Amino acid sequence: MPIPEAKIFRLNWRKDKGNAQKPLKGELIALVQSAKVTHIVELLDDAVYGNTEKEWGIYRVVKAVWMPLEGFNWWSLPHQKEIFGIEDLPPNGAVHSLSRTDQMPQFNQHWKDLGGLQGFQQHLGEILLRIS
Secondary structure, eight states: OOBTTTTEEEEEEOSOHHHHHSSOTTOEEEEEETTEEEEEEEEOOSOOEEOSOSSSOEEEEEEEEEOOOTTOOGGGSOBHHHHHSSSOOOOSSOOOOTTOTTTOHHHHHHHGGGTHHHHHHHHHHHHHHHHO
């Protein structure tokens, strides 16, 4: 059950428990939908919970640390290329670590001379402040 004030909710995962267990409590995930970052969420624990839905058979409990304000036109969010610096992200619904070059080689190549992961985080923060 979502709690609107706290913005705590179930983040559904495909039935890939191994992938769902990868991010640890306290880590942040940028949720991308329709080629736009729609939420930044923090994982609240390390547990993977069962779900009765067929496609999305498991979930993690997360808290939104950033999302557009109520009434915001979500279609006006920046395209993922403006945020990540690359045109295509893996479209498989799995979580990918931005710090692992074996998972996101194009991302890491793009940000290598721009401050790496820290440079990306600063860039993302500036964009989120601008659109909030």
